Amino acid sequence: ASARTTAGPLGAPLGRLGPLTDLVIERIRVGDDVAAAKFGTGAPIEDPVREGQVLDQVRAQAGAAGLDPEAAVAFFRDQITASKITQRGLFARWTAHPGEAPATRPDLGPIRARLDRLTRALLDELKDTERWRAEPVGCAAGLALAGASGAALEHLDVLHRRALRTATRSVCH
Numbered sequence: 001a002s003a004r005t006t007a008g009p010l011g012a013p014l015g016r017l018g019p020l021t022d023l024v025i026e027r028i029r030v031g032d033d034v035a036a037a038k039f040g041t042g043a044p045i046e047d048p049v050r051e052g053q054v055l056d057q058v059r060a061q062a063g064a065a066g067l068d069p070e071a072a073v074a075f076f077r078d079q080i081t082a083s084k085i086t087q088r089g090l091f092a093r094w095t096a097h098p099g100e101a102p103a104t105r106p107d108l109g110p111i112r113a114r115l116d117r118l119t120r121a122l123l124d125e126l127k128d129t130e131r132w133r134a135e136p137v138g139c140a141a142g143l144a145l146a147g148a149s150g151a152a153l154e155h156l157d158v159l160h161r162r163a164l165r166t167a168t169r170s171v172c173h
């Protein structure tokens with residue numbers, strides 16, 4: 001199982017899907033850094049070539065992790081959609097309130113390397129939770145618990161909560 005990295009002193013998202021939810025929230029948070037790297041540069045939020053690379057990596061690594069590649073790809077399509085929701089929301093916020101825009105612009109390269117490391121951790125966690133996620137009632141309840149506790153503990157605003165809902169919509173199968 002993956003080490004948790006985003007939790008504050010109050011703890012991590014609760015329950016069997018807590019670690020997976022924690023990683024999903026971390027990936028959404030990296031979307032904030034991606035937005036900061038792109039904002040004001042003319043770089044588009046959506047980069048289909050990079051998305052293809054992310055999904056190729058998922059396909060290649062899912063098989064090795066013992067996961068169904070197409071199910072893993074579907075989960076990562078939701079992660080990408082969630083990242084773009086976050087980025088579009090932040091662009092709109094920073095355009096309307098320039099004082100809230102980030103003062104410094106990070107490099108996209110190292111941020112994408114972070115996303116690539118998160119891909120592996122997320123695939124491992126999908127594998128660790130695979131049987132459990134097939135229990136319809138338990139999974140739905142566990143996902144609700146992990147999502148609500150994670151959103152509260154990690155102080156997600158409305159935008160990031162919306163991204164979290166999108167990112168977790170195919171977790172239970």
Ligand SMILES: C=C(O[C@@H]1C=C(C(=O)O)C=C[C@H]1O)C(=O)O
Nearest residue numbers: 034045046047050051054080083
């Ligand atoms: C995160 C980025 O923005 C978008 C979202 C992606 C993702 O979530 O992996 C990939 C490409 C972009 O469409 C990025 O450009 O790296």
